[in-house]
Amino acid sequence: MTEKNTQQPINTVAGILEGYALGHRSFSRAELSDANLQGADLKGSDLSYADLSQANLSGANLRGSDLSFADLSQANLQDTDLRGALLFSANLRSADITGAKFDKADCDRNTHFPDNFDLVQAGLQVKEG
Numbered sequence: 001m002t003e004k005n006t007q008q009p010i011n012t013v014a015g016i017l018e019g020y021a022l023g024h025r026s027f028s029r030a031e032l033s034d035a036n037l038q039g040a041d042l043k044g045s046d047l048s049y050a051d052l053s054q055a056n057l058s059g060a061n062l063r064g065s066d067l068s069f070a071d072l073s074q075a076n077l078q079d080t081d082l083r084g085a086l087l088f089s090a091n092l093r094s095a096d097i098t099g100a101k102f103d104k105a106d107c108d109r110n111t112h113f114p115d116n117f118d119l120v121q122a123g124l125q126v127k128e129g
Contacts, residue, residue: 013037020045038076048086058096087111088127 010016010030019027020042027042030050039059048068058078068088072095079099089110097114103123113119119126 016040016042033071043081053091087124 010019010027011032013032013035016027016030016032016037017040025044026046027050028046028048030047030052032055033051033053035052035055037060038056040057041061042065043061043063045062045065047062047070048066050067050070052075053071054074055072056076057072057080058076059080060077061081062085063081064084065082066086067082067090068086070087070090073091073093075092075095077092077095077097077100079101080097081101082105083101083103085102085105087105087107089108091112092114093112095114097117100122104125105123106125106127107119108127
């Protein structure tokens, strides 16, 4: 008999912060729409497929995190550290990315950024796949 992974997606700010403090880094499919994670240190986390739409991530440390397929639409990403992050097929439409750091972050042609965003100037690397 095989075991099923019955772990529910993280859906509270306290849950993700407590998990991170305990050394957990896998928060794939987290459901944190409208969450206040301002200034949170989530460096190196797996937030792939997470719903972070309209979340406040201003000043957060997401350096080296996997945000592939994440919904960050209308999120507040002001001054967020996204250096080295994976943003493959992520949705950042209408996000406030003022002052966000994207150096050496990876994205693809399916990653959606706010209008008039300059990938090259931001230091993003577009990967073909």
